[in-house]
Amino acid sequence: MKKFLLLLLIFSLLISSFAFVGASAVAEETSPYDYATLYVQAHARRDILSGGEGAAAASLTAALTGFGYEVQNPSFRTYAENAEGSRVAYDYQHVVGYKNNGKDKCVLIGCYYGGYEPVDSFGVGNGGTVALSVGTLLSVASKLVSLPMDYDVAIAFWGGMEVFGDFNVKECGVQKDKIALYVNLDGVAVGDHDYLYADDLPRAHETYFRGVIQEVGANVLSAPVFKKQASLSYGGDDAFTYSHLGLLSTNRFFMAEDIPSVNFVSGAWDYDCGLYRYAGKGDIEGTSLDTIESIDSLNGGPDKTKQRMTAIANVVVRGVTGEGLAPALDKAAKETSSVGLNNSLAFYLVSFIGMALLIFCLIFLYAKQGKDRRDTEWTPNLNGENAAPYEEFHGEKGTEEPGDAPSDEDDEDDVFRF
Numbered sequence: 415m416k417k418f419l420l421l422l423l424i425f426s427l428l429i430s431s432f433a434f435v436g437a438s439a440v441a442e443e444t445s446p447y448d449y450a451t452l453y454v455q456a457h458a459r460r461d462i463l464s465g466g467e468g469a470a471a472a473s474l475t476a477a478l479t480g481f482g483y484e485v486q487n488p489s490f491r492t493y494a495e496n497a498e499g500s501r502v503a504y505d506y507q508h509v510v511g512y513k514n515n516g517k518d519k520c521v522l523i524g525c526y527y528g529g530y531e532p533v534d535s536f537g538v539g540n541g542g543t544v545a546l547s548v549g550t551l552l553s554v555a556s557k558l559v560s561l562p563m564d565y566d567v568a569i570a571f572w573g574g575m576e577v578f579g580d581f582n583v584k585e586c587g588v589q590k591d592k593i594a595l596y597v598n599l600d601g602v603a604v605g606d607h608d609y610l611y612a613d614d615l616p617r618a619h620e621t622y623f624r625g626v627i628q629e630v631g632a633n634v635l636s637a638p639v640f641k642k643q644a645s646l647s648y649g650g651d652d653a654f655t656y657s658h659l660g661l662l663s664t665n666r667f668f669m670a671e672d673i674p675s676v677n678f679v680s681g682a683w684d685y686d687c688g689l690y691r692y693a694g695k696g697d698i699e700g701t702s703l704d705t706i707e708s709i710d711s712l713n714g715g716p717d718k719t720k721q722r723m724t725a726i727a728n729v730v731v732r733g734v735t736g737e738g739l740a741p742a743l744d745k746a747a748k749e750t751s752s753v754g755l756n757n758s759l760a761f762y763l764v765s766f767i768g769m770a771l772l773i774f775c776l777i778f779l780y781a782k783q784g785k786d787r788r789d790t791e792w793t794p795n796l797n798g799e800n801a802a803p804y805e806e807f808h809g810e811k812g813t814e815e816p817g818d819a820p821s822d823e824d825d826e827d828d829v830f831r832f
Contacts, residue, residue: 444556446602446727447720450549454542454706460529462575463492463504467528474509474527474571477552482559483511483569488587490573492580506574510587513559513567519594521563521734522586524570524664525551526600530700542706543680543690543699544575546723547599553727561731564740565594572664581664583671594743595619596668596675597730603722604698604709605681605690611637611660612676614752619674622742626733632725638683654753659683670753674746676733678726 456473460466471487478485489507496502509527512520525547548571555569568588574580584590602608610627612620627634641658654661654670661669665677682691690698692712698704703712710716733739 444553445720446546446550446553446723447716448549449552450545450723451706453548453552454545460527460541462528462530463494463506464529467506467573470527471507471509471571471573474548474552478509478511478555478569481511481556483513483555483567485509485511486587488585490580490585492574508573508587509571511555511569512588513569515563515566517564517566518592520566520568520588520592521595521597521739522568522570522588522593522668523551523554523597523599523730523734524572525598526573526575526663527571528573528575530575530704541700542704542709543601543604545706546604546709546719547602550602550723550727550730551599553723554730557727557731558734561735563735564737565734566592567734568593581667583667583673590671590673593668593673595734595739596665596673597734598663598665598668598675598677598679599726599730600663600665600677600679601690601699602678602680602726603713603719606684606692607682608632608634608678608680608722608726609637609660609683610634610676611665611679612674613669614641615750617674617749617751618742618745619676619739622736622738623676623729623733625738626729626736630725630728630732632729633722634678634726634729641683669751672751672753674743674751678730680722 453470453473457466457470460470475485475487487507487509489505491503491505493501493503506528526544527548528544529541551569551571558567558569570587572581572586583593610620610623612623624636637660641660654666657666659681660677660679663677663679665675668675680690682693692698695703695712698709698712703709706719710719713719713722
């Protein structure tokens with residue numbers, strides 16, 4: 415049985431590799447939707463941290479290599495308890511293709527490629543929502559490899575989708591200091607609308623991409639000014655104290671490193687941070703509705719899905735190759751980001767609290783010192799209560815009688831004459 419499964423896995427790898435390499439030869443004729451359907455057919459099961467996810471990674475590696483990218487696969491290990499309660503190690507990997515255009519900086523474009531945990535997704539490992547993002551990114555990758563750009567290009571498919579806490583920009587496969595912009599694709603063409611989210615503060619790179627959206631004529635909406643927050647945390651090292659639909663993907667981690675980012679995310683922002691929702695249909699992701707066929711039906715047919723995917727692919731390609739991108743990123747680098755604002759506010763808040771505590775302590779010490787002075791018993795002079803004032807300076811006690819004339823010795827020093 416094990417040999418049969420091994421042969422089946424090898425056969426799947428060969429078929430998927432040939433499928434993608436063959437598709438790359440006619441990349442101009444292959445739509446994002448076609449890439450997505452090919453991907454799902456080759457990898458119908460790719461549960462997180464499973465052999466199916468590993469097979470999908472191998473397939474995407476072959477695809478990017480066929481396009482002409484230099485590919486590497488950063489690998490990681492995480493630990494979790496299995497059904498028997500034992501601690502088990504699980505391995506996963508990213509697929510990162512790099513095109514060197516001889517530039518100092520690069521544009522990184524990424525999305526998830528895996529499925530979902532069977533327990534959490536009712537046994538659905540297909541992940542149509544993710545497949546649409548993968549198909550869109552494959553289409554973008556096939557075009558960018560041959561277009562002139564002001565930047566190098568990096569295409570990334572992120573593994574270990576549910577292992578958010580383990581994601582580290584410094585270990586993503588691209589040198590952090592080289593990343594001028596991160597573009598994220600999250601559930602493209604699924605849910606009520608497609609949105610562009612860049613930051614909670616208006617910045618130049620967002621303005622630039624909104625202009626590209628208008629040029630292309632894509633139906634991509636702006637993220638609402640008011641964003642419903644979700645109770646989601648990624649641990650004590652998380653740069654954000656909140657989450658919403660635009661911050662639920664890997665762009666969150668790049669933004670935390672102060673890297674300008676744009677996130678193409680789909681869903682229903684009107685819901686309580688509901689991801690990939692259609693009005694009246696509830697959640698799509700990780701359910702039995704999470705198939706391309708179901709999404710097509712909810713979109714009004716495959717042509718509608720294809721249209722949404724193609725529009726976003728065109729925006730990304732036009733955006734990262736446009737002459738206005740470099741000036742926009744230079745300007746954005748000088749602008750305050752939401753993370754920078756949070757850090758500034760935290761600094762000023764801590765400074766204010768520290769100053770307030772210092773002032774309080776000074777006031778307390780001053781008041782305490784005044785109280786100590788008031789509580790101290792006052793002794794009129796050193797010679798007793800009934801002695802004449804400053805008697806100690808008048809000579810030896812008891813040597814002079816009242817009415818005696820002052821001696822000549824007193825004239826020698828008038829400093830203490832009373």
